Structures are given as structure tokens and as C-alpha cells.
Amino acid sequence: MNLVEGKEQFIQAWGTLGSKWGINRTMAQVHALLMISADPLSTEDIMQELNISRGNANMNVRDLIDWGLVEKVHKSGDRKEYFWAEKDIWKVTTQVAKERKKRELEPVLKVLDQLSNVEGDRNDKNVKAFVEGISGIKRMATNADKTLETMIKAEENWFFGAILKLFK
Amino acid sequence: MNLVEGKEQFIQAWGTLGSKWGINRTMAQVHALLMISADPLSTEDIMQELNISRGNANMNVRDLIDWGLVEKVHKSGDRKEYFWAEKDIWKVTTQVAKERKKRELEPVLKVLDQLSNVEGDRNDKNVKAFVEGISGIKRMATNADKTLETMIKAEENWFFGAILKLFK
């Protein structure tokens, strides 16, 4: 397999993976492309490599910037903006963890808090099932939140080393 | 808040969360409904509670069964099938981890293996960026795979206890 084929395959695979995790396929592809590019790319480069429109390229790059995965780069003597992606995969992972924690886990924790004080007869099995279900989920969500927090602060080697050692 | 309102809110919240993680909103709602129901529900119950069609209810329940989150239950003296969801949230979590590992992580690991032996001049910075990018991702994916494996085999208390202690 040569470089061009390899890139193509990786971009497709990353796009497919992203779409299974609720991430826009094109956004994941732009991310993939930037991650394996030696140099920052312009919007035009991205449009050309992925065969997408200017608007689409712009929108997805901006989203990646919002996620903290991509940065704008300016080359001296050039008015164009270039885009560069973080390539340290541990940093990418913790950044994604951080964002998803903030965007998705924390809002759920808020809702769960409100739900746990539903009124009703605690002897009613329906009430009981609800309250127990919610409290279990809340406990799990809180643990997940703390675990992500730990992970976000950790170093890759230390973190995985510690986890893998758990079973030795 | 009363029980009916609480249920409604939880079902909506779970559906929203699911859709952000690449899970069909309705499937997540069916799961939510079953998790907080004291007794197993029939297809008709589900149709009525969520205002969805028979086909939709059937399809999503079947998917949940495929994911190992829901089971069929038969009541004696009744030909209808009823559906019951696992309520132990740790079991739910590890089951989801197991399935996603199998469905999404393992296929990616296979692709990454193929990609890491791309031909080309290792002094070419483009080849270098590609090979280094891929190898970093592969290392991370392998670690994630092992961590999930550890988690799947663990007990909730032991697992979170150990992780949270990592920082004390």
C-alpha cells in the first residue's frame, strides 16, 4: 500500500468511526486528514483532498476548532489561513473527553438531580423502580465524571500503566 | 414533580443523550422506558407510552436485544411477549462497552494494522507524519481495548474504587 492509498483508507475509517459515535462524518474526515498531514493545510487543500465544498470545509474546520482539536496557523507572507491538528493522540483523547464531559455528561447530571426528588408513595413499586433506576444512573454518571476528570489530568503513560497494573 | 412527569423527562433526556452518542433516539427512549418500569412491558405498552408505530417499536426492541440490554419475558397464560431491561447500571455499562469494543474498536484496530506498513521513503516528511500518526493512534486504540477488557471483567465497586484511589 502506498501513501495515497493509506491516507484515503485512514480518512474513510476515521470518518466511519466518528459517525458511529455521533460525530459528523466529514468533520472526522477533516480531522483525520489534518492529523496525518505533515504541514498545516488551507481550506482549499481540504476541499480538494476530500472533495467537499468551501462552506462545508469551513464549517467543519470551525467545529474542530471549537472542540479544541485544530488550530489556525498563519504563514508569513501569505494571507491565507492554514489549519493544523494536534497529533499527540493522548492530548486528542483527553481533549475529546473534556468536551464531551462538559457538553453531554454534565447536563445529564443536572437533569438526574432534579429527577431524584420525584414525589410519590415509596411503597408503590412503580415509584420505587423509577427512583432506584434514576439513583443508579446518577451514581454511575458521577463516577464516570470523576474518572474522566482523573483521566484529563493524567499523563498517558501513568494513566494506562496504572489501569493495566490493576489486573496484574 | 410527579412520577409521570419524571418518567417523561427521563425518557427525553436519555433519548437526547443517546442521539449524541450515535444511538438511535427511539432506541434509547425504549431503553429508558424499560429501565424505569417495574414490570416487563409488551410491544403495545411501548407503542402507547412513546407514541410510536408497531414496526418501530419492534425494530428498536430487537436492536436492544441484540445489544444484550433487553430480554424477552413470557407470562404464563398470555401469548404476548413482554420485554424487560437490565436495571443494574454497571451491567448496562459493561455490556455497552463490550458491544462497542467488538463492533467499533476491533474493526478499527484491524485497519490500523494494515495501514502501519505503508511503503515509502521514511525520510519523506509526509510519509513520516502518516506513519507516526497511525502508530500513535494504534497504541492508543490498543490501550483503550485493554482498558475496556479490564473494565468488562471488573466489579463496579472494585473498578471505580481503584481508579478513584489513583489520585489519592
Add this chain to the structure above:
DNA sequence: TTAAACTTTCAATAATATTTGAAAGTTTAG
């Protein structure tokens, strides 16, 4: 065996999400 009760399928439809591209907006060199 058969017909009622129930479950599953799937083509058509609807809903949702993504993409385009041209127009509007912004920045900068001269």
C-alpha cells in the same frame, strides 16, 4: 387443521442531518 393472536418485514414516506454555492462580510496591501 385452522383461525385467531401475535410478531416481523419492508417499501413507501417522513423527518433529520449534511452539503452546496453564491452572496455577504471581512481584512489587508497599496
Add this chain to the structure above:
DNA sequence: CTAAACTTTCAAATATTATTGAAAGTTTAA
């Protein structure tokens, strides 16, 4: 200032995904 170079926006078009509901399939009681 102003026009070229570049970026962003967004309504309309397209593509993707989910849903419906009636027909087909299956099971079981009698």
C-alpha cells in the same frame, strides 16, 4: 479609500436515517 483576497453565512438542495402501517409470516389453542 478601494479593490482584491480571503472567510463566513445561510437558504435551498441533497443525502441519510428513521418511521409508518399494512401485508406477510409465525405460533398456538382448540
